[in-house]
Amino acid sequence: MNTSSPETAVRQTFDTVAGSYDQNGVEYFRPIAARLVELAELGAGEYVLDIGCGRGAALCAAADAVGPDGQVVGIDVSAAMIEKTSADLRRRRASGMVVAVMDGAHPGFGPGYFDAVIGSNSVHMVPGLESAYVRYRTLLAPGGRLAVCAPASVLEPEPRVFGLRSIAAASARFSVSARVYPQEEAFGGAEKAVADLRRAGFDNVVVRVEDVVLRAVSPDQFVRWTWTHGMRMMWDTMPAEHHEAVAREIAAEVAEFATESGVFEIPSPVRYFIAR
Template identity: 25%
Template sequence: MQTGNEEQAEYWGKSASGVKWLTFEDQIDTVFAPVLDLVLDRAALSAGMRVLDIGCGTGASSLAAARRVGPSGHILGVDISAQFLDRARVRAASEKAANVEFRLADAQIEPFAPQERDAMISRFGVMFFSDNVAAFANMARAMKPGGCMTFAAWGELSGNPWFRIPHVAASSRLGNPPKVDRNAPGPLAFHDIDRVTGLMAEAGLVNITGEAVELRLAPVGGCEDTAFLCTRLGPAARVLAHFEGTEEDAQAIQDAVAKAIQPFVSGDGVHMPATINLFQARRPD
Protein backbone atom coordinates (compact mmCIF):
# COMPACT_ATOMS: atom_id res chain seq x y z
CA MET A 1 0.00 0.00 0.00
CA GLN A 2 1.37 3.40 -0.98
CA THR A 3 1.21 5.76 1.96
CA GLY A 4 2.19 9.27 2.94
CA ASN A 5 2.43 8.18 6.57
CA GLU A 6 4.88 5.28 6.63
CA GLU A 7 5.81 5.73 10.30
CA GLN A 8 2.18 5.59 11.38
CA ALA A 9 1.55 2.53 9.22
CA GLU A 10 4.52 0.80 10.85
CA TYR A 11 3.44 1.76 14.37
CA TRP A 12 -0.24 0.84 14.13
CA GLY A 13 0.17 -2.06 11.75
CA LYS A 14 3.22 -3.97 12.94
CA SER A 15 4.66 -2.75 16.24
CA ALA A 16 4.13 -4.33 19.65
CA SER A 17 2.58 -1.04 20.78
CA GLY A 18 -0.04 -1.28 18.08
CA VAL A 19 -0.84 -4.86 19.04
CA LYS A 20 -1.68 -3.68 22.57
CA TRP A 21 -4.71 -1.86 21.20
CA LEU A 22 -6.08 -5.22 20.11
CA THR A 23 -5.32 -6.75 23.50
CA PHE A 24 -7.24 -4.01 25.31
CA GLU A 25 -9.98 -3.52 22.71
CA ASP A 26 -12.94 -3.94 25.09
CA GLN A 27 -11.50 -1.61 27.72
CA ILE A 28 -10.63 1.03 25.12
CA ASP A 29 -14.09 0.94 23.56
CA THR A 30 -15.68 1.30 27.00
CA VAL A 31 -13.56 4.21 28.21
CA PHE A 32 -13.95 6.12 24.93
CA ALA A 33 -17.67 5.43 24.52
CA PRO A 34 -18.65 8.99 25.60
CA VAL A 35 -16.36 10.37 22.88
CA LEU A 36 -17.95 8.20 20.21
CA ASP A 37 -21.43 9.18 21.39
CA LEU A 38 -20.41 12.84 21.14
CA VAL A 39 -19.23 12.42 17.56
CA LEU A 40 -22.28 10.47 16.43
CA ASP A 41 -24.74 12.82 18.11
CA ARG A 42 -23.13 15.91 16.58
CA ALA A 43 -22.88 14.25 13.17
CA ALA A 44 -26.66 13.72 13.27
CA LEU A 45 -26.48 10.59 11.15
CA SER A 46 -29.81 9.38 9.82
CA ALA A 47 -31.26 6.47 7.86
CA GLY A 48 -29.83 6.01 4.39
CA MET A 49 -26.71 8.14 4.82
CA ARG A 50 -23.39 7.05 3.30
CA VAL A 51 -20.61 7.76 5.79
CA LEU A 52 -16.80 7.69 5.75
CA ASP A 53 -15.24 6.68 9.09
CA ILE A 54 -11.56 7.67 9.31
CA GLY A 55 -9.22 5.77 11.63
CA CYS A 56 -11.93 3.22 12.39
CA GLY A 57 -9.58 0.92 14.30
CA THR A 58 -11.21 -2.36 15.28
CA GLY A 59 -14.62 -1.20 14.13
CA ALA A 60 -16.53 0.15 17.15
CA SER A 61 -17.21 3.53 15.52
CA SER A 62 -18.16 2.08 12.14
CA LEU A 63 -20.56 -0.44 13.66
CA ALA A 64 -22.18 2.19 15.87
CA ALA A 65 -22.61 4.46 12.85
CA ALA A 66 -24.02 1.56 10.83
CA ARG A 67 -26.75 1.06 13.40
CA ARG A 68 -27.71 4.73 13.02
CA VAL A 69 -27.87 4.80 9.22
CA GLY A 70 -29.70 1.46 9.00
CA PRO A 71 -29.68 -1.10 6.20
CA SER A 72 -30.35 1.53 3.54
CA GLY A 73 -27.18 3.40 4.53
CA HIS A 74 -23.52 2.48 4.20
CA ILE A 75 -20.35 2.93 6.26
CA LEU A 76 -16.85 2.81 4.79
CA GLY A 77 -14.38 2.33 7.65
CA VAL A 78 -10.79 3.23 6.77
CA ASP A 79 -7.65 2.50 8.77
CA ILE A 80 -3.91 2.23 8.20
CA SER A 81 -3.61 -0.98 10.23
CA ALA A 82 -4.42 -4.31 8.58
CA GLN A 83 -4.55 -6.09 11.95
CA PHE A 84 -7.18 -3.67 13.23
CA LEU A 85 -9.27 -4.15 10.11
CA ASP A 86 -9.08 -7.93 10.36
CA ARG A 87 -10.64 -7.64 13.80
CA ALA A 88 -13.21 -5.09 12.56
CA ARG A 89 -14.39 -7.49 9.86
CA VAL A 90 -14.84 -10.25 12.43
CA ARG A 91 -16.92 -7.94 14.59
CA ALA A 92 -19.04 -6.84 11.62
CA ALA A 93 -19.66 -10.45 10.63
CA SER A 94 -20.72 -11.35 14.17
CA GLU A 95 -23.26 -8.50 14.09
CA LYS A 96 -24.34 -9.39 10.54
CA ALA A 97 -23.68 -5.77 9.60
CA ALA A 98 -24.04 -5.95 5.83
CA ASN A 99 -23.95 -2.16 5.47
CA VAL A 100 -20.32 -1.83 6.57
CA GLU A 101 -17.16 -2.12 4.47
CA PHE A 102 -13.57 -1.82 5.70
CA ARG A 103 -10.60 -0.66 3.64
CA LEU A 104 -6.87 -0.62 4.32
CA ALA A 105 -5.87 2.87 3.23
CA ASP A 106 -4.06 6.06 4.10
CA ALA A 107 -6.85 8.65 4.07
CA GLN A 108 -4.35 11.39 3.23
CA ILE A 109 -3.83 10.02 -0.28
CA GLU A 110 -6.47 7.32 -0.86
CA PRO A 111 -8.37 7.95 -4.14
CA PHE A 112 -11.85 7.79 -2.66
CA ALA A 113 -14.80 7.84 -5.04
CA PRO A 114 -15.54 11.57 -5.42
CA GLN A 115 -18.68 13.15 -3.98
CA GLU A 116 -20.04 9.81 -2.78
CA ARG A 117 -20.35 10.30 1.00
CA ASP A 118 -22.91 12.33 2.92
CA ALA A 119 -20.66 12.68 5.95
CA MET A 120 -17.28 11.88 7.47
CA ILE A 121 -16.74 10.95 11.11
CA SER A 122 -13.74 10.09 13.25
CA ARG A 123 -13.12 9.21 16.89
CA PHE A 124 -9.46 10.00 17.53
CA GLY A 125 -8.44 8.99 13.99
CA VAL A 126 -7.30 12.19 12.29
CA MET A 127 -4.39 13.46 14.42
CA PHE A 128 -1.70 11.37 12.74
CA PHE A 129 -1.35 12.73 9.20
CA SER A 130 1.98 14.02 7.93
CA ASP A 131 0.16 16.69 5.88
CA ASN A 132 -3.10 17.72 7.55
CA VAL A 133 -4.20 20.12 4.83
CA ALA A 134 -3.77 17.47 2.14
CA ALA A 135 -5.63 14.95 4.30
CA PHE A 136 -8.59 17.24 4.98
CA ALA A 137 -8.82 18.17 1.30
CA ASN A 138 -8.69 14.53 0.22
CA MET A 139 -11.37 13.46 2.67
CA ALA A 140 -13.54 16.40 1.64
CA ARG A 141 -13.39 15.27 -1.99
CA ALA A 142 -15.10 12.05 -0.93
CA MET A 143 -18.09 14.00 0.42
CA LYS A 144 -21.01 15.35 -1.52
CA PRO A 145 -21.28 19.15 -1.76
CA GLY A 146 -22.52 20.32 1.63
CA GLY A 147 -21.44 17.08 3.30
CA CYS A 148 -20.43 17.42 6.93
CA MET A 149 -17.17 16.36 8.59
CA THR A 150 -17.31 15.66 12.36
CA PHE A 151 -14.38 14.45 14.39
CA ALA A 152 -13.04 14.33 17.94
CA ALA A 153 -9.46 14.89 19.10
CA TRP A 154 -7.83 15.25 22.49
CA GLY A 155 -7.71 18.74 23.94
CA GLU A 156 -4.94 20.27 26.04
CA LEU A 157 -2.84 17.94 28.18
CA SER A 158 -3.74 19.91 31.31
CA GLY A 159 -7.42 19.01 30.84
CA ASN A 160 -6.80 15.30 30.28
CA PRO A 161 -5.57 13.39 33.32
CA TRP A 162 -5.90 10.22 31.22
CA PHE A 163 -2.65 11.36 29.55
CA ARG A 164 -1.18 13.77 32.12
CA ILE A 165 -1.11 11.50 35.18
CA PRO A 166 0.64 8.53 33.49
CA HIS A 167 3.11 10.91 31.81
CA VAL A 168 4.02 12.52 35.14
CA ALA A 169 4.31 9.15 36.89
CA ALA A 170 6.51 7.62 34.19
CA SER A 171 8.73 10.69 33.83
CA SER A 172 9.18 10.93 37.60
CA ARG A 173 10.35 7.33 37.66
CA LEU A 174 12.52 7.20 34.53
CA GLY A 175 13.14 10.76 33.37
CA ASN A 176 11.82 12.90 30.53
CA PRO A 177 12.15 11.58 26.99
CA PRO A 178 13.31 13.99 24.26
CA LYS A 179 10.82 16.76 23.62
CA VAL A 180 8.83 16.65 20.40
CA ASP A 181 6.83 19.24 18.52
CA ARG A 182 3.44 19.44 20.26
CA ASN A 183 1.80 19.73 16.84
CA ALA A 184 3.58 16.71 15.37
CA PRO A 185 1.43 13.71 14.38
CA GLY A 186 0.25 12.00 17.54
CA PRO A 187 -2.64 11.76 20.03
CA LEU A 188 -2.40 15.41 21.20
CA ALA A 189 -1.57 16.99 17.83
CA PHE A 190 -4.96 18.72 17.58
CA HIS A 191 -4.95 20.30 21.05
CA ASP A 192 -4.87 23.81 19.56
CA ILE A 193 -8.37 24.48 18.22
CA ASP A 194 -7.45 27.68 16.34
CA ARG A 195 -4.58 25.96 14.57
CA VAL A 196 -6.74 23.04 13.47
CA THR A 197 -9.62 25.19 12.23
CA GLY A 198 -7.04 27.18 10.26
CA LEU A 199 -5.80 23.99 8.62
CA MET A 200 -9.37 23.03 7.75
CA ALA A 201 -9.95 26.43 6.17
CA GLU A 202 -6.73 26.08 4.18
CA ALA A 203 -8.06 22.76 2.88
CA GLY A 204 -11.12 24.56 1.49
CA LEU A 205 -13.71 23.56 4.08
CA VAL A 206 -16.40 25.99 5.22
CA ASN A 207 -18.74 26.50 8.21
CA ILE A 208 -15.86 25.40 10.42
CA THR A 209 -16.34 25.10 14.18
CA GLY A 210 -14.11 23.85 16.98
CA GLU A 211 -15.27 23.42 20.57
CA ALA A 212 -13.67 22.07 23.75
CA VAL A 213 -16.21 19.69 25.28
CA GLU A 214 -15.89 18.47 28.86
CA LEU A 215 -16.68 14.77 29.29
CA ARG A 216 -16.23 12.07 31.90
CA LEU A 217 -14.47 8.84 30.98
CA ALA A 218 -15.49 5.75 32.92
CA PRO A 219 -12.90 2.99 32.57
CA VAL A 220 -13.72 -0.62 33.38
CA GLY A 221 -12.99 -1.54 37.00
CA GLY A 222 -11.37 0.46 39.78
CA CYS A 223 -8.15 2.41 40.25
CA GLU A 224 -5.84 -0.56 39.78
CA ASP A 225 -7.51 -1.64 36.54
CA THR A 226 -7.46 1.90 35.19
CA ALA A 227 -3.83 2.39 36.23
CA PHE A 228 -2.85 -0.88 34.52
CA LEU A 229 -4.45 0.24 31.25
CA CYS A 230 -2.98 3.75 31.46
CA THR A 231 0.49 2.31 32.05
CA ARG A 232 0.37 -0.12 29.11
CA LEU A 233 -0.92 2.42 26.57
CA GLY A 234 -0.21 6.08 25.88
CA PRO A 235 2.54 8.29 27.32
CA ALA A 236 3.61 5.96 30.15
CA ALA A 237 4.15 3.14 27.67
CA ARG A 238 6.19 5.43 25.42
CA VAL A 239 8.41 6.54 28.33
CA LEU A 240 8.88 2.92 29.41
CA ALA A 241 9.84 1.94 25.87
CA HIS A 242 12.25 4.86 25.43
CA PHE A 243 14.15 4.14 28.65
CA GLU A 244 13.81 0.35 28.30
CA GLY A 245 12.01 0.23 31.64
CA THR A 246 11.71 -3.01 33.57
CA GLU A 247 8.63 -4.74 34.91
CA GLU A 248 9.58 -3.26 38.27
CA ASP A 249 9.48 0.21 36.70
CA ALA A 250 6.10 -0.52 35.11
CA GLN A 251 4.68 -1.67 38.43
CA ALA A 252 6.01 1.40 40.25
CA ILE A 253 4.49 3.68 37.62
CA GLN A 254 1.21 1.78 37.80
CA ASP A 255 1.13 2.17 41.58
CA ALA A 256 1.77 5.91 41.29
CA VAL A 257 -1.01 6.28 38.72
CA ALA A 258 -3.47 4.32 40.88
CA LYS A 259 -2.74 6.63 43.80
CA ALA A 260 -3.06 9.79 41.67
CA ILE A 261 -6.47 8.88 40.26
CA GLN A 262 -8.05 8.20 43.65
CA PRO A 263 -9.77 11.63 43.63
CA PHE A 264 -11.73 10.55 40.54
CA VAL A 265 -13.35 7.57 42.26
CA SER A 266 -17.04 7.77 43.01
CA GLY A 267 -19.43 5.15 44.30
CA ASP A 268 -19.69 3.22 41.03
CA GLY A 269 -16.10 3.44 39.77
CA VAL A 270 -13.54 5.79 38.25
CA HIS A 271 -14.79 8.87 36.40
CA MET A 272 -11.95 10.83 34.86
CA PRO A 273 -12.57 14.30 33.41
CA ALA A 274 -11.55 14.79 29.80
CA THR A 275 -11.35 17.77 27.47
CA ILE A 276 -12.27 16.69 23.95
CA ASN A 277 -11.95 19.01 20.97
CA LEU A 278 -14.95 18.52 18.69
CA PHE A 279 -14.56 19.83 15.14
CA GLN A 280 -17.10 20.18 12.35
CA ALA A 281 -16.98 21.59 8.83
CA ARG A 282 -18.68 21.23 5.48
CA ARG A 283 -17.58 20.74 1.91
CA PRO A 284 -18.60 23.86 -0.01
CA ASP A 285 -21.79 23.68 -2.05
Protein backbone atom coordinates in the same frame (compact mmCIF):
# COMPACT_ATOMS: atom_id res chain seq x y z
CA MET B 1 12.67 1.46 22.08
CA ASN B 2 10.98 2.17 18.75
CA THR B 3 13.30 4.21 16.48
CA SER B 4 11.15 4.02 13.32
CA SER B 5 9.31 6.97 11.70
CA PRO B 6 6.26 8.31 13.60
CA GLU B 7 3.91 6.76 10.98
CA THR B 8 5.53 3.33 11.30
CA ALA B 9 5.58 3.57 15.09
CA VAL B 10 1.86 4.44 15.14
CA ARG B 11 0.98 1.55 12.79
CA GLN B 12 3.13 -0.94 14.72
CA THR B 13 1.65 0.20 18.04
CA PHE B 14 -1.93 -0.27 16.87
CA ASP B 15 -1.02 -3.62 15.26
CA THR B 16 0.33 -4.69 18.66
CA VAL B 17 -2.70 -3.57 20.69
CA ALA B 18 -5.44 -4.50 18.18
CA GLY B 19 -6.52 -7.59 20.14
CA SER B 20 -7.01 -5.73 23.42
CA TYR B 21 -7.95 -2.24 22.13
CA ASP B 22 -11.23 -1.02 23.70
CA GLN B 23 -11.93 -4.49 25.11
CA ASN B 24 -11.03 -4.24 28.82
CA GLY B 25 -14.13 -2.44 30.05
CA VAL B 26 -12.73 1.06 30.65
CA GLU B 27 -15.13 3.54 29.09
CA TYR B 28 -13.52 6.18 26.94
CA PHE B 29 -13.44 5.63 23.18
CA ARG B 30 -17.07 4.59 22.73
CA PRO B 31 -18.74 7.59 24.44
CA ILE B 32 -16.48 9.92 22.46
CA ALA B 33 -17.29 8.17 19.18
CA ALA B 34 -21.02 8.25 19.98
CA ARG B 35 -20.82 12.00 20.64
CA LEU B 36 -18.86 12.56 17.41
CA VAL B 37 -21.50 10.71 15.42
CA GLU B 38 -24.22 12.79 17.09
CA LEU B 39 -22.39 16.02 16.20
CA ALA B 40 -21.97 14.84 12.58
CA GLU B 41 -25.80 14.78 12.36
CA LEU B 42 -25.87 11.63 10.24
CA GLY B 43 -29.19 10.95 8.57
CA ALA B 44 -30.94 7.77 7.45
CA GLY B 45 -29.52 6.38 4.21
CA GLU B 46 -26.28 8.37 4.28
CA TYR B 47 -22.85 7.11 3.15
CA VAL B 48 -20.08 7.61 5.71
CA LEU B 49 -16.31 7.13 5.69
CA ASP B 50 -14.75 6.40 9.11
CA ILE B 51 -11.01 7.10 9.06
CA GLY B 52 -8.93 5.17 11.62
CA CYS B 53 -11.90 2.96 12.50
CA GLY B 54 -9.94 0.77 14.94
CA ARG B 55 -12.27 -1.78 16.59
CA GLY B 56 -15.34 0.06 15.33
CA ALA B 57 -16.46 2.50 18.04
CA ALA B 58 -17.51 5.20 15.56
CA LEU B 59 -18.15 2.73 12.71
CA CYS B 60 -20.93 0.95 14.63
CA ALA B 61 -22.42 4.17 16.04
CA ALA B 62 -22.49 5.61 12.50
CA ALA B 63 -24.10 2.43 11.10
CA ASP B 64 -26.87 2.71 13.71
CA ALA B 65 -27.38 6.36 12.74
CA VAL B 66 -27.63 5.81 8.97
CA GLY B 67 -29.79 2.69 9.27
CA PRO B 68 -30.31 -0.14 6.79
CA ASP B 69 -30.30 2.09 3.69
CA GLY B 70 -26.97 3.70 4.60
CA GLN B 71 -23.42 2.42 4.35
CA VAL B 72 -20.34 2.98 6.51
CA VAL B 73 -16.85 2.27 5.22
CA GLY B 74 -14.13 2.00 7.87
CA ILE B 75 -10.48 2.31 6.95
CA ASP B 76 -7.42 1.88 9.12
CA VAL B 77 -3.69 1.79 8.52
CA SER B 78 -3.35 -1.12 10.95
CA ALA B 79 -3.95 -4.48 9.25
CA ALA B 80 -4.43 -6.14 12.65
CA MET B 81 -7.19 -3.69 13.60
CA ILE B 82 -8.98 -4.35 10.30
CA GLU B 83 -8.59 -8.13 10.68
CA LYS B 84 -10.13 -8.06 14.20
CA THR B 85 -12.91 -5.66 13.29
CA SER B 86 -13.74 -7.59 10.16
CA ALA B 87 -13.97 -10.80 12.24
CA ASP B 88 -16.23 -8.98 14.78
CA LEU B 89 -18.56 -7.83 11.97
CA ARG B 90 -18.71 -11.36 10.47
CA ARG B 91 -19.42 -12.89 13.90
CA ARG B 92 -22.23 -10.40 14.52
CA ARG B 93 -23.50 -10.83 10.93
CA ALA B 94 -23.52 -7.03 10.85
CA SER B 95 -24.67 -5.34 7.69
CA GLY B 96 -24.12 -1.86 6.29
CA MET B 97 -20.44 -1.78 7.31
CA VAL B 98 -17.28 -2.69 5.42
CA VAL B 99 -13.68 -2.23 6.52
CA ALA B 100 -10.38 -2.08 4.65
CA VAL B 101 -6.69 -1.47 5.28
CA MET B 102 -5.96 2.01 3.93
CA ASP B 103 -3.95 5.06 4.93
CA GLY B 104 -6.20 7.92 6.01
CA ALA B 105 -3.77 10.30 4.31
CA HIS B 106 -4.89 9.00 0.89
CA PRO B 107 -8.37 7.48 0.97
CA GLY B 108 -8.97 5.93 -2.44
CA PHE B 109 -12.59 6.79 -3.20
CA GLY B 110 -14.24 8.86 -5.90
CA PRO B 111 -15.22 12.52 -5.49
CA GLY B 112 -18.53 13.22 -3.79
CA TYR B 113 -18.99 9.57 -2.71
CA PHE B 114 -19.72 10.25 0.98
CA ASP B 115 -22.18 12.38 2.93
CA ALA B 116 -19.86 12.45 5.92
CA VAL B 117 -16.22 11.73 6.69
CA ILE B 118 -15.60 11.04 10.37
CA GLY B 119 -12.59 10.09 12.50
CA SER B 120 -12.73 9.57 16.24
CA ASN B 121 -9.40 9.90 18.05
CA SER B 122 -7.60 8.98 14.84
CA VAL B 123 -7.30 11.70 12.22
CA HIS B 124 -4.85 13.76 14.31
CA MET B 125 -2.35 10.92 13.67
CA VAL B 126 -2.68 11.17 9.87
CA PRO B 127 0.49 12.63 8.30
CA GLY B 128 0.18 15.71 6.09
CA LEU B 129 -3.16 16.76 7.51
CA GLU B 130 -3.39 20.03 5.56
CA SER B 131 -3.51 18.13 2.25
CA ALA B 132 -5.59 15.30 3.73
CA TYR B 133 -8.33 17.84 4.60
CA VAL B 134 -8.50 18.81 0.90
CA ARG B 135 -8.90 15.14 -0.06
CA TYR B 136 -11.64 14.69 2.59
CA ARG B 137 -13.53 17.70 1.23
CA THR B 138 -13.32 16.28 -2.30
CA LEU B 139 -14.82 12.99 -1.07
CA LEU B 140 -17.89 14.81 0.24
CA ALA B 141 -21.15 15.28 -1.65
CA PRO B 142 -22.81 18.73 -1.46
CA GLY B 143 -23.98 19.32 2.14
CA GLY B 144 -21.35 16.86 3.42
CA ARG B 145 -19.66 17.07 6.83
CA LEU B 146 -16.22 16.29 8.18
CA ALA B 147 -16.35 15.41 11.91
CA VAL B 148 -13.13 14.63 13.78
CA CYS B 149 -12.01 14.72 17.39
CA ALA B 150 -9.03 14.12 19.67
CA PRO B 151 -8.09 14.76 23.28
CA ALA B 152 -7.77 18.47 24.01
CA SER B 153 -4.41 19.32 25.54
CA VAL B 154 -4.38 20.40 29.16
CA LEU B 155 -1.29 22.39 30.11
CA GLU B 156 -2.68 24.67 32.85
CA PRO B 157 -2.54 24.72 35.85
CA GLU B 158 -0.39 21.65 35.18
CA PRO B 159 -0.13 19.25 32.23
CA ARG B 160 -2.57 16.35 32.27
CA VAL B 161 -3.02 13.50 29.80
CA PHE B 162 -6.32 11.59 29.98
CA GLY B 163 -7.07 13.84 32.96
CA LEU B 164 -4.00 12.71 34.94
CA ARG B 165 -0.81 14.54 35.97
CA SER B 166 1.05 11.25 36.40
CA ILE B 167 0.61 10.26 32.73
CA ALA B 168 1.59 13.73 31.49
CA ALA B 169 4.75 13.62 33.63
CA ALA B 170 5.71 10.10 32.55
CA SER B 171 5.03 10.68 28.86
CA ALA B 172 7.00 13.96 28.91
CA ARG B 173 9.87 12.20 30.65
CA PHE B 174 9.97 9.27 28.25
CA SER B 175 9.35 11.32 25.04
CA VAL B 176 6.38 9.80 23.31
CA SER B 177 5.20 10.59 19.77
CA ALA B 178 3.27 13.87 19.87
CA ARG B 179 0.82 12.55 17.26
CA VAL B 180 -0.54 10.08 19.79
CA TYR B 181 -0.15 12.14 22.95
CA PRO B 182 -1.68 15.53 23.42
CA GLN B 183 1.57 16.99 24.78
CA GLU B 184 1.39 19.12 21.70
CA GLU B 185 -2.05 20.18 20.56
CA ALA B 186 -3.76 17.58 18.36
CA PHE B 187 -4.43 18.94 14.84
CA GLY B 188 -1.87 21.70 15.62
CA GLY B 189 -4.39 23.37 17.95
CA ALA B 190 -7.87 24.73 17.36
CA GLU B 191 -6.81 27.94 15.63
CA LYS B 192 -4.53 26.18 13.14
CA ALA B 193 -7.08 23.43 12.49
CA VAL B 194 -9.83 25.94 11.73
CA ALA B 195 -7.50 27.87 9.38
CA ASP B 196 -6.38 24.62 7.67
CA LEU B 197 -9.97 23.45 7.23
CA ARG B 198 -11.04 26.83 5.76
CA ARG B 199 -8.06 26.72 3.39
CA ALA B 200 -9.15 23.20 2.36
CA GLY B 201 -12.50 24.61 1.28
CA PHE B 202 -14.73 24.09 4.33
CA ASP B 203 -16.65 27.30 5.00
CA ASN B 204 -18.39 26.48 8.25
CA VAL B 205 -16.21 25.05 11.03
CA VAL B 206 -17.53 24.55 14.56
CA VAL B 207 -15.16 23.67 17.42
CA ARG B 208 -16.42 22.25 20.70
CA VAL B 209 -14.54 21.13 23.79
CA GLU B 210 -16.45 18.77 26.06
CA ASP B 211 -15.38 16.54 28.93
CA VAL B 212 -15.79 12.82 28.54
CA VAL B 213 -15.89 10.80 31.76
CA LEU B 214 -13.21 8.13 31.66
CA ARG B 215 -14.67 5.36 33.81
CA ALA B 216 -12.83 2.38 35.35
CA VAL B 217 -13.92 -0.13 37.98
CA SER B 218 -10.48 -0.12 39.64
CA PRO B 219 -7.13 1.72 39.42
CA ASP B 220 -5.56 -1.55 38.21
CA GLN B 221 -8.09 -1.89 35.41
CA PHE B 222 -7.21 1.68 34.39
CA VAL B 223 -3.47 0.91 34.35
CA ARG B 224 -4.08 -2.22 32.24
CA TRP B 225 -6.13 -0.07 29.85
CA THR B 226 -3.11 2.20 29.27
CA TRP B 227 -1.34 -0.75 27.61
CA THR B 228 -4.15 -1.24 25.08
CA HIS B 229 -4.09 1.95 22.97
CA GLY B 230 -1.79 4.79 21.88
CA MET B 231 -0.42 5.07 25.41
CA ARG B 232 1.32 1.78 24.73
CA MET B 233 3.98 3.90 23.01
CA MET B 234 4.85 5.41 26.38
CA TRP B 235 5.33 1.98 27.97
CA ASP B 236 7.31 0.73 24.96
CA THR B 237 9.58 3.78 25.03
CA MET B 238 10.11 3.68 28.81
CA PRO B 239 12.96 1.50 30.12
CA ALA B 240 11.33 -1.52 31.78
CA GLU B 241 12.86 -0.79 35.19
CA HIS B 242 10.54 2.25 35.48
CA HIS B 243 7.31 0.42 34.63
CA GLU B 244 6.35 -0.59 38.14
CA ALA B 245 6.92 2.81 39.74
CA VAL B 246 5.05 4.68 36.98
CA ALA B 247 2.15 2.20 37.17
CA ARG B 248 1.96 2.78 40.93
CA GLU B 249 1.91 6.58 40.45
CA ILE B 250 -0.90 6.33 37.88
CA ALA B 251 -2.93 3.95 40.06
CA ALA B 252 -2.53 6.23 43.10
CA GLU B 253 -3.79 9.23 41.12
CA VAL B 254 -6.73 7.27 39.70
CA ALA B 255 -7.67 6.34 43.29
CA GLU B 256 -8.27 10.08 43.96
CA PHE B 257 -11.20 9.90 41.51
CA ALA B 258 -13.22 7.32 43.47
CA THR B 259 -16.97 7.96 43.44
CA GLU B 260 -19.54 6.96 46.06
CA SER B 261 -20.63 4.08 43.84
CA GLY B 262 -17.12 2.62 44.01
CA VAL B 263 -16.08 3.29 40.41
CA PHE B 264 -13.41 5.78 39.31
CA GLU B 265 -14.46 8.66 37.08
CA ILE B 266 -11.87 10.96 35.53
CA PRO B 267 -13.06 13.94 33.48
CA SER B 268 -10.97 14.38 30.37
CA PRO B 269 -11.53 17.07 27.70
CA VAL B 270 -12.06 16.22 24.04
CA ARG B 271 -12.03 18.68 21.15
CA TYR B 272 -14.48 18.10 18.30
CA PHE B 273 -14.33 19.82 14.89
CA ILE B 274 -17.38 19.74 12.63
CA ALA B 275 -16.67 21.23 9.21
CA ARG B 276 -19.16 21.73 6.37
